[in-house]
Amino acid sequence: MATPTVELRVFTEPQQGASYDDLLRVAQAAERAGFGAFFRSDHYLAMNSDGLPGPTDAWITLAGIARETSTIRLGTLVTSATFRYPGPLAISVAQVDAMSGGRVDFGLGAGWFEEEHKAYGIPFPSLGERFDKLEESLAVITGLWETPSGETFSHDGKYYPIVDSPALPKPVQSPRPPILIGGGGKKRTPALAVKYADEFNIPFASLADTDAQFGRVRDAASTAGRDPSSLIYSTALVLCCGRTEEEIARRAGVIGREVPELRENGLAGSPAELVDKIGRYSELGAERVYLQMLDLSDIDHLELVASEVIPQL
Incomplete structure (x- = not known):
């Protein structure tokens, strides 16, 4: 059985085809249903779909959602360090943290999807350089946020040298999200x-x-x-839950997946099956599970998990 410490969070992939309104509806439903957080990916190009109506920007989206929700935490899984200079990114995230009243979790990664960089004119360096830039971005962003008010921040970096920054604005969460x-x-x-x-x-x-x-x-x-x-340890798994085999199969079909494969590689099956599998990840130390929700029109899916899985965790 899962331990009482497992928190379920909703994770969306809007580059696959979602408007801001679609995301807001899911975030508000997740908040009402008692999920711990609403997260989104940070991508500019759909994978294996037309992605209509087109991509939405992660932090602009979360800024809007921040003003239309009140309790649920908001974040990225994960922001690509290749997309944004760390100084302006620190400003954007601090602002969304303020707009949400201190509800931001900040995920940052090296970036990996070369095609989206080509599609929008974003440089895509080698893997080693991407990790170097990620590490320096983390140093800059945390340095800016953690510099005491009234002091300046400088960073002698290879990629992002910072000279006498006022290190403003500060996030609401102290010393940082x-x-x-x-x-x-x-x-x-x-x-x-x-x-x-x-x-x-x-x-x-x-x-x-x-x-x-x-x-x-x-x-x-x-x-x-x-x-x-x-450290908090977490995992992310695609969600496909149903009360009956027919409902499970219908939800799998909508996202173009097969039920046996989802049961093996995702979080699929009845509510009892989900509780059992979450329990196995919990035994490894997972304290949070991000439920990858691929059909953003299926609010009933979230409500099923909220009513029949969350109470057993």
Whole structure:
């Protein structure tokens, strides 16, 4: 059985085809239903679909949702460091944190989808350079946020040198919003998580791979002198829940997936099956599960999970 500490969060992929209004409706439904957070991806190009009506910007979207919700936390899984300079990004996220009354969780990653960079004229350097830029972005963003008011921040960086920044505005959350870092990288990802993150996430991974990656992060924390339990560990899994086999199959069909594959690789089946599988991830240390909701028109799906899964966690 799952432990009482597992929090369910809603995770959307709007580049696959969603307007701001679609996202707002899901976020408000998730808030009413008692989910812990509403998250969205940060992509500019659809994958294997036409993506109509076209992409929405992650932080503009979350700013709007921040003003139309009151309790649910808001975040990205994850913002791409290739899309934005860290100084302006720190301003944007701090502003959304203020607009939400301090409800932002900030996920940041290196970026990986080369085609979307080509489609919108965004440079796409090598993997090593992307990780170098991610690390420096984290140093700049946390440095700006954590600089005491009235002092300035400078950073002698290779990519993003900062000179005498007033380091404003400050986020509402002090000293900064929680930072999420995730992925399956075996060395640099755990090291960056240990240095900068409050939460480590591994998405769409098997129980065995999740266990191994959580172990690498815990080992990296111990090596760095950080208490491994000071990090929150989480996973993300595609959601396909139904009360009957027919309902499960219908929801799988809408998102173009097969039920046996979803049961193996996602969070699929009856509410009881979901509780059981969440429990197995919980036994590995997962304290949060991000439910990848691919059909954003299916509010009943969220309400089913809220009424029949959340109470058992």
